[in-house]
Amino acid sequence: MAEFNSLTSKAQPAHSSWGSTLSGRRKREAVMGYLFIAPVLIGLIIFTAGPVLVSLGLSLFKWNVFTPPEFIGLDNFTRMFDDRETITSFFNTIKFVLMTVSGQIVIGLLLALSIHGLKKGILRDYFRVAFFIPLISGATISIVMGYLFHKELGAVNYYLNMIGIPSIPWLVKSNWSMITVVIVSVWQALGFNFLLYVGALQNIPRDILDAADVDGAEGFARLWNITLPLISPIILFSAVIGVMNNLQIFEIPYVMTRGGPGDATRTVVMVIQQAAFKNFEIGYGASLAVILFGMIMVVTLIQFRMSRSWVFYQ
């Protein structure tokens, strides 16, 4: 009997603790949640969020690493307006972004629309691979491009001459060198847009297209009124990503032109790299980085704002 009693008396608290294991499980789950996200969260604080704040701080200082930093207020920012090279680099970067992003969207769309109707098969696979392949190239492909666009020895001018167009001074003249950089960057990143658009076109619901057939929508009207609005969220997405990436353009002009001739292809990131890591003007470099970050945020917000009038969400 005593034994039985002890059993039941044990059973009682055991039962009530079952209720608390539920909330205990909740607690354990929460602890596990924090533990699981800790590496990413702490890592991002140390290597991304923290450094952004430090960059903001550094932009108010004059610092050459070797002597203690000196607080100079907004001098770094006002200095930009007197710095011809910096102003040119901002204009170059904006020009570059406008040309590259619109080129990537328009050509990417044309290619995706052309391939969309084709039957599945070797030919279709060949086109997909061809447009995708530049994505696997790195900064070094710009070395190759440098030779292809060479004024005298390059293949590009050779073929232009063949169809009667005189040699173009691709990397020699200022305005042409900017166009060369745009061509190379469109070539290199177009596959990303192309893949996005092909996927979006495949995802258009069949019934909408059938309805369009019944209405007799054809050709350009069908494209403009039905197809494009349906994939507009993806076009917006590619535009936002394109602007963000291309505002940071560095590799192609660094390898092909070193910013030249003169400052014709000098970009903001080239000036940041020069200032911070070559001339050790850490504060000035940081202030330029802050402006670039601000531009990316503002442009992204504007794109989402403007998209309300033309992006069609199903």
Next chain:
Amino acid sequence: MSSLSTYLHQNKDRAWLYYIFNRFLPLLIKYIFLFAFSMVFLAPIIWSVSTSFRKPAESFTLPPQWIPRQLDFSNYTQVFATTSFDLYIVNSVIVTTSIVIGQVLFASLAGYAFARLRFPGKEVLFYLILATMMIPLQATIIPVFVLISKLGLSDTLTSLIVPAWPTAFGTFLMRQYFMTIPDELSDAATIDGASQFEIFSKIYFPLARSGIAVLAVLAFNGYWNEFFRPLIFLSSETKFTVQLGLVNLQGYLGGNSISLVIAGIVMSMVPVLLILFIGQRYLVEGILRSGMKG
């Protein structure tokens, strides 16, 4: 054009005309357009390959030779014999694989937690992590560079690897994958007394392998080709990665030796091509998934 098409609609008896204008011509234009662009897109790669197999003296012959007359492997042997190309490859392999493994682990853990675990502040933390994707590398690189120097890690491969581990994009991507796996699996495992970590590592992690493949392929491609951070963080040539090493070689190998660099460029594309070939069926799906569904 539209009046033409209405005319053709009304005169269906002239079926062959209708066929030519509405079916055949558009298709022909499409094919010509696609072929022209595909050739332009492939040309730089094909030119690199054929030049790498040509004798250095014949590198820049015009008209351009797209198919080499005879295969000459001297550029390939010379780039290893006369430069540190072997070191560049070893460095790139170390850096890239370390980053890929770290990103997959970090992103799977966090992605799993955001998809399946309940904890206070989850939403806010997730959107804060997403927000860091807007921050450009340039806005962080100066303080990170200073931090690395203070830690005595300047000019090391570690300085490239560790800061690349925490990935907001990867976390987002893996969360999307983990959210598609049904709940019942973890309920069953909980009843069997499996711990939260066991449920993750034994059940969910293996099931998310297509997501892992996408993240691994994208990270491999991105970091194998990375140029900006190596340029800034590395100073001794023995530490250079492939991309940085080859650009640097081009700088001081003038004239004929450039065909060595081109052989190096061709080789540098092989690993990415292989990885893409293996992971391609996951990749398109991954790009769409990360791009379309919030």
